[in-house]
Amino acid sequence: MSTYSVSDATAAAAAAPRGSVRLANLSGSYGVGLAASLAWLAFGVSSLYWPDLGDWSRTDSLGIGAIVIAAFVLFGTFGADYLGGAGEALRKRAPWLVALGAFLTLWEVATAKFAWLPLPFFPPPQSILEVYTDDLPKLLDSVFASVKLQLGGYIIGATVGFLTGVSIGWSQKIGYWVHPVLRFIGPLPATAWLPIAFFSFPSSWSASTFLIALATGFPVTVLTWSGVASVSSAYYDVARTLGAKPSFLVLKVAIPAALPHVFVGLFMGLGSSFAVLVVAEMIGVKAGLGWYLQWAQGWAAYSNMYAALIVMSLLCSGAITLLFRTRDRLLVWQKGVVKW
């Protein structure tokens, strides 16, 4: 399919006269790159040209930075053939760079320059940049605290959930005892435990770890269990006639066959554990991005809130990307997996 279209395009290019090829390139792939560069230039110029309505110290750096980016995009566009992979990557993302530049220009003009949006609640880009440069240590501390809490709780929850799921999928006796408990406790949102957890655990950190583990554990348990239970008995028959012992049936048949389900559980668990993390940090834990958000709101520091929100969304989407990469690597044997 792809070879067909590539050879087709090459043939067409070879057939067309030289001049028209160059023109087509200019209006095609070069055109988008040029537009991207212009959009970023507009962003830079708009922040430098008009005077600010408020008192922000990073306006000049922001403007110069935007113009530098515009220059990079320009050189990258025309030098794409000499830049290899980086040039190709830039060409692919050029339409997004146009949109981003246009959005930033509009944001800049609508806030810092003409205040079309009410000011303290909608801070301009330069004030968010200011947060990243001036409040970096505190922000980094918060990121570190959040990642530590999330990672600890998630790993505990995923491990316990996976082991529980495999045991109840495999042994009816264990299932008899665990299933009703799971049914009773599982559907309860983990945040409902917050008040109890915070006074029954020795520290707010251990309480939050427990809650994150709980939020992760339930979906992982249920999906691992259903994965193990739905393994075709024909696989077990085959393995048994070939001389497999029960441990081989669990480790080399049931678990690999259930793995696609397990990853759905891990994905769902990740989503619900983020929610618990932020709520726990807002309510009890005295560190982390949730706490930073709460603190910024208390001081009416809206630019800090936006800055923290952006970092938070980068972290969450980064975690999910990491999970999906792991899955794609482990499940290469699956045909046509859903891409994220």
Next chain:
Amino acid sequence: MVAQAIAQATAEAITYPAVGAALDIEGVSHAFDIDGATLPVLDNVNLAIAPGEFVALLGPSGCGKSTLLRLVAGLEKPRAGALREDEVRITGPHPSRVVVFQDPTLFPWRSVWDNAALGLEAQGILKTQRHRVDAVLELVGLTSFRNAYPHQLSGGMAQRVALARALVNDPKILVLDEPLGKLDSLTRISMQAELVALWQRKGFTTLLVTHDVEEALVLANRVIVLSDRPARITADIAVDRPYPRHRGDPYLAGLRKQILGLLGLEATW
């Protein structure tokens, strides 16, 4: 040290088996419990198979042929009677009796090579016996597909991998449960020839369940005809013709007519 020596000895015993084993089915009856009712499937089946014989089981659909194979494989225990492999009572599955099922049931998360290696891995002897996997893939002509995953294979190739996965254990008894039933007719004919060649070369005892009278006559040197459920043996026919056999052979055509008659289908002939 001693354990190692024993493991070594076991490995070698598995590597160089005597050719096919004798299989004795003595007064075997079996039944299933479905919703409280007892459904008899096998009724006093007696059958003695000599080492190295190729026996085909023919019978109407749902008569209990596959159940008999599961008993031979040791996946289930009979309600009455006994099955013996070389005079030793069959109590559970053992890699000396390997089954090839109608569906290839390859493990989709394993490559062709890893699927073929399954038996050796399950018995814990893969490390020293890797060459056997290579050899068996060579035997079924899939060496160049060793790294492919099952979803990339055609039906015929997948069934060949299933065959390789069985043969790597050097079985004494190969149990085939309609292994060619889902293949297209051309692939089927070529795989029938491959099966006969493998059987002649390796000398294992073969027990084949099939719906296809012609297939039974082309492959087997003994055809057992079973009755409707509960299955009893209604005929035991020797097919005394040299290999390779020809489908148009008038002797086989005569046998085919006789067998179709036994199955109550003479009108269609």
